[in-house]
Amino acid sequence: MPIPLLPDLLVQPLPYHDLLAERRPGMLEQVVIHCTELPDITLARAYGERVLYAAGTGNSGHFYIDRDGSVLQYVAPERVAHHVRGLNEHSIGIELVNTGRYPDWFDSRRQAMQEPYPAVQVDALVRLLVALCARYPTLHSIAGHDQLDLEQVPASDDPSRMVARKRDPGPLFPWDKVLPAVPLARNL
Template sequence: MPPVLSTPPLAIEDWPLPYEERLAARPSSAIDLVVIHCTELPDMAMAREFGERIHYAGTQTGNSGHYYIDLAGKVYRFVADTRVANHTYGYNPRSIGIELVNIGRYPDWGDSRHQAFTVPYTAEQIASLRTLLAQLRNDHANLRWIAGHEDLDRRLEPAKDDPSVLLRRRQDPGPLFPWNEIVPSSGLERLNATPTVP
């Protein structure tokens, strides 16, 4: 049975993507995983613009998380929980994606000389994330797992500056994300897997 929330519900601003209704529907019972992401973009405006881009001609949809948490801790919902958002290769039908605004490696994601994450997540973001996770556990009875994008998508690609160097395609939420603070209080178990696991 899901936990009962002991804190007031989190204020979430609904900001649905223009193509949200074209994303596949799913029941709450299908959701057992939360995936944590870093936008690797400087601000919410750029994250929104990226989320609105069409990447899949057949469905006229794009790539985005369900929730976005800005630097001040404000939470936006781009995609309803009961829609399948495209955020983690191989895991979308079962998961909810949460994106934290953070510059990450921007704008040099593919450059082998610029792979360090240097900006910590804000205390406000982490506080909102903890409340959001509690709320999601309350809303979805089968929610059991939590993972980073980097845990689940381990594909490699050649570096743009030196194709002989292979880089991880996804390295978010990155080394500055406080897993030791988040996992114990979330009531979720950390899932570490390869993309081939269903």
């Protein structure tokens, strides 16, 4: 068993963890920052456990960081998690617990993401990113989910209007604090 990335890391593999494709660590190039757009870690775990694919797997990030700074690993970085369409094979997904647009993700009247990220959560993210870069030296870039999934979908309240399918981590994510503290370039 590998040495944990962080001494306080809580390793809690998803039920389908071993069904996810394996990959060589040298394939890792990018970290993708998400927010759960759910109210708490319990519901985020429940969403991650949902089986959505014939292979018996679902959508999940590798790591989740709760508002109190707790860091959980649901999927090992050596496995391909389904967290960003078309880019999973070479990326690590990190989910920050944040309500985002919950529960009306696609309502055109509720697209503002107003919950700030607590300092303890951001500090935990920086510690995790530094540890990931030390363990996986091929990691070189970081992006928000919103930069990588630009799809627009019909608004749930008015199908004639289009809204972003993904907006996370959102406008309140503190890129100005994270980027200077980690050895990753922002993928713009």
